[in-house]
Amino acid sequence: MLAFILRRVMQSVVVLFVMSLIVFSMINLVGDPVDMLVNPESLPEEIDRVRRDFGLDQPAYVQYWKFLTGALSGDLGNSFIFGRPALALMAERFPATLELATSALIIAVMVGLPLGIYAGLRPNGWGTRIIMGGSVLGISVPTFWLGLMMIIVFSVILGWLPVSGRGETAVFLGIESSLFTLDGLKHLILPATNLALFKIAMVIRLTRAGTEEVMAQDYIKFARAKGLSSKRIVRAHLLPNILIPIITVLGIEFGTLIAFATVTESIFAWPGLGKLVIDAIVNLDRPIVVAYLLFVVALFLVLNLVVDIIYAVLDPRVRLQGEGG
Amino acid sequence: MTIRTTIGMLAFVAAGVCLTGGPVSAQNLKVALAAEPTSMDPHYQNLTINNSMATQVYDALVLQDVNQKLVPGLAQSWKPVNDTTWEFKLRSGVTFHNGATFTAEDVVATMQRAANVPNSPSSFATFIKGKSFEIVDDLTLRISTEKPYPFTPNDMSRVAIIDSAFVNATTEDFNTGAASFGTGPFTLAKWLPGDVIELARNDGYWGATSEWDNVIVRPIGDGTTRSAALIAGDVDFIERVGPADLPNLESREGISVFKSVSNRLLYITLHLTDDRIRPFVTDHEGNNIASPFQDIRVRKAVSLAINRKAIADRVMDGLSEPAGQFSPEGYIGYSVNLKPDEYDPDSAKELLAEAGFADGFKLTVHGPAGRYSNDTRILEAIAQMLSRIGIDTTVETMPASVFFKRFARGGPDKTPEFTVAMSGYANGSGEPSHPLRIFIHTKQKERGYGPGNRNGYSNAKVDGLIENGRASMDITIGEKAFIEATEIAMQEYALVPIHHEIATWAARDGIAYQHGALDSTFIHNIRSK
Numbered sequence: 001m002l003a004f005i006l007r008r009v010m011q012s013v014v015v016l017f018v019m020s021l022i023v024f025s026m027i028n029l030v031g032d033p034v035d036m037l038v039n040p041e042s043l044p045e046e047i048d049r050v051r052r053d054f055g056l057d058q059p060a061y062v063q064y065w066k067f068l069t070g071a072l073s074g075d076l077g078n079s080f081i082f083g084r085p086a087l088a089l090m091a092e093r094f095p096a097t098l099e100l101a102t103s104a105l106i107i108a109v110m111v112g113l114p115l116g117i118y119a120g121l122r123p124n125g126w127g128t129r130i131i132m133g134g135s136v137l138g139i140s141v142p143t144f145w146l147g148l149m150m151i152i153v154f155s156v157i158l159g160w161l162p163v164s165g166r167g168e169t170a171v172f173l174g175i176e177s178s179l180f181t182l183d184g185l186k187h188l189i190l191p192a193t194n195l196a197l198f199k200i201a202m203v204i205r206l207t208r209a210g211t212e213e214v215m216a217q218d219y220i221k222f223a224r225a226k227g228l229s230s231k232r233i234v235r236a237h238l239l240p241n242i243l244i245p246i247i248t249v250l251g252i253e254f255g256t257l258i259a260f261a262t263v264t265e266s267i268f269a270w271p272g273l274g275k276l277v278i279d280a281i282v283n284l285d286r287p288i289v290v291a292y293l294l295f296v297v298a299l300f301l302v303l304n305l306v307v308d309i310i311y312a313v314l315d316p317r318v319r320l321q322g323e324g325g
Numbered sequence: 326m327t328i329r330t331t332i333g334m335l336a337f338v339a340a341g342v343c344l345t346g347g348p349v350s351a352q353n354l355k356v357a358l359a360a361e362p363t364s365m366d367p368h369y370q371n372l373t374i375n376n377s378m379a380t381q382v383y384d385a386l387v388l389q390d391v392n393q394k395l396v397p398g399l400a401q402s403w404k405p406v407n408d409t410t411w412e413f414k415l416r417s418g419v420t421f422h423n424g425a426t427f428t429a430e431d432v433v434a435t436m437q438r439a440a441n442v443p444n445s446p447s448s449f450a451t452f453i454k455g456k457s458f459e460i461v462d463d464l465t466l467r468i469s470t471e472k473p474y475p476f477t478p479n480d481m482s483r484v485a486i487i488d489s490a491f492v493n494a495t496t497e498d499f500n501t502g503a504a505s506f507g508t509g510p511f512t513l514a515k516w517l518p519g520d521v522i523e524l525a526r527n528d529g530y531w532g533a534t535s536e537w538d539n540v541i542v543r544p545i546g547d548g549t550t551r552s553a554a555l556i557a558g559d560v561d562f563i564e565r566v567g568p569a570d571l572p573n574l575e576s577r578e579g580i581s582v583f584k585s586v587s588n589r590l591l592y593i594t595l596h597l598t599d600d601r602i603r604p605f606v607t608d609h610e611g612n613n614i615a616s617p618f619q620d621i622r623v624r625k626a627v628s629l630a631i632n633r634k635a636i637a638d639r640v641m642d643g644l645s646e647p648a649g650q651f652s653p654e655g656y657i658g659y660s661v662n663l664k665p666d667e668y669d670p671d672s673a674k675e676l677l678a679e680a681g682f683a684d685g686f687k688l689t690v691h692g693p694a695g696r697y698s699n700d701t702r703i704l705e706a707i708a709q710m711l712s713r714i715g716i717d718t719t720v721e722t723m724p725a726s727v728f729f730k731r732f733a734r735g736g737p738d739k740t741p742e743f744t745v746a747m748s749g750y751a752n753g754s755g756e757p758s759h760p761l762r763i764f765i766h767t768k769q770k771e772r773g774y775g776p777g778n779r780n781g782y783s784n785a786k787v788d789g790l791i792e793n794g795r796a797s798m799d800i801t802i803g804e805k806a807f808i809e810a811t812e813i814a815m816q817e818y819a820l821v822p823i824h825h826e827i828a829t830w831a832a833r834d835g836i837a838y839q840h841g842a843l844d845s846t847f848i849h850n851i852r853s854k
Binding site for chain 1: 497
């Protein structure tokens, strides 16, 4: 196991390096940040000063070398717009995105798993038809439209929940989060559900497929023959077996929740990473864009590794490559 | 975006069944803005949203009213004492939020800091360089320039005054609140980037104090969400109502909408230089030709072919005012003699024929996408209108970040790349020569003239008027020269004005907003009725 992890870490470093090269060269092809930064009413020497101060007067390979040496010492450069370290800015916004993504994932599992099992156990029931129909909607209707509809229904018409923003936060066990206040939770419900909808639909479909497959297996028939109750069969025999593929997929999906919550964050004015990176792209804040993309790559590398490990732990038949051949 | 706004509109129609109401709390005001400042350091970046937020916490020597007329701020009066020197009489008895007394010392310290903020993406040095500051006494300050310069008071309206104790404070100190002590109507209570800005009333303000104890400002970038937040009562006041949401908000009980013609101009530039061939313009066989726009008749034909009223009605949902010059009516530098060209395709065709283009030509026009309100749709409409008079026009739009680079220097030798392009402009300085210096004067980089003159327009008489006006300490003499220069340049179609955008705000009943030609939001202008 250790050898496997080591090898994967080394591969990850190579991937990160290649990614940094690609991202850096691509972003240098797009526009000129100075046009987006300097107020057009400024004197011409101001444009030259900004170009010099931000190192944009240097050739791209010099800029990349500076970036690389900085990155090795943990410095991904300063945001052009905010004048502060890109990593610090991202670290500030990360908790908000993390709590949104975590809540969405929890909602997706809590709702999707029971519904999926139900649908798998009663493939022809009318309840199943409703659930599966709903899941088609969840997958095919665009997030921003659902988000707006949720705002209209729950905030504007019913007035139950706030329209946007992150609400109050509180510190609990050293973590500052809006999960720990009532106001914070109220603000969280709509965006988290909005972000979760697509994933709920996906969990339902995965669970249903898994359930149908497992229920046809001989060991389930045997358990039935032994006279076990349905509850016990679902809990002891069905769940552990369908969970494995679901966990694999959800691990990666958690990454996409964090990395691509942008649309939901924009609609609900959620002060997370997504808003930061959208503004950075629009305004050509190159350091932020590069740092963010590298962060996303690293996130997926780590999640993949963790998923592989969990997979091995859950399913004793799985052996990881490099683990004693 | 189109689908998006349409959906937003439908959604609000659906929501129309519910009524909103409830009294406005007299103590607290909640405001949703479309963007948020990049810093709370008033000297960090010369950016509209930063500057308008800075006016809540800080004052400048000279203030601008909603139409950018100069009014006394921390200076009670100012006058030229000789050809190169302005004297400012400062307001007495003003204290900063931390209790320090305001004197001329603070102004000098401010200028020293504001011109030299490290890592500034757009510095205020533009307003400070070339001026020397002399303290006569605690409340008298002289500012001199090498040559006569009438716009020192305008420049001084751009720089927020800080307490001299913080001359060496970092941008971070201002962001965290450690140094953010101004003299303005509000104190900065808290800033959580991306989330909230909290302001508290400054009871010791030298002007009229605000009636709000606290103001909570939230950035909500999405227009439909912003309107929903107002309808749901989450906020009391919003800026930039989405055009699709506007009819609904206007007809809704309990909500008032404020509109005014802003100084944000959308214009088209037509390339004038005598290059043998220009890119993006060809004859009908596809061979590149020289710019047809060197001929004033072709430029005029373009302007006459554009149906500005139709653009205002159909593309902008009524949120634009046809323009014939840089300034909207009633604004500095406005000429009563210039009217927007009326739509006249027949005359346009005749003019084209007279200029030798009876069969027209082929053209590609360029513009930014998503930078200005409905920019892509406006350009598409214009392309259709031009095609109608025989100029076979195609549209190419791109993200602003790509557009502005190519617009400024995408061509060979870093020359402007496009032959015909659409862009926007808003005068931030409040001085009438500003657009003339930027767009109309012959390009002379080292003298700071014509940085936005992309099409090569050059008229010695106009240049002379601009330069003479800028050399007279008597601004009334200057204004006449600027208006004359504007009239000549517009009659020669140095650029083709399309329209001024109409700025919008909305609030719950019981709130009044004093608004003018500036499309940014000034919280101290939000009052209860």
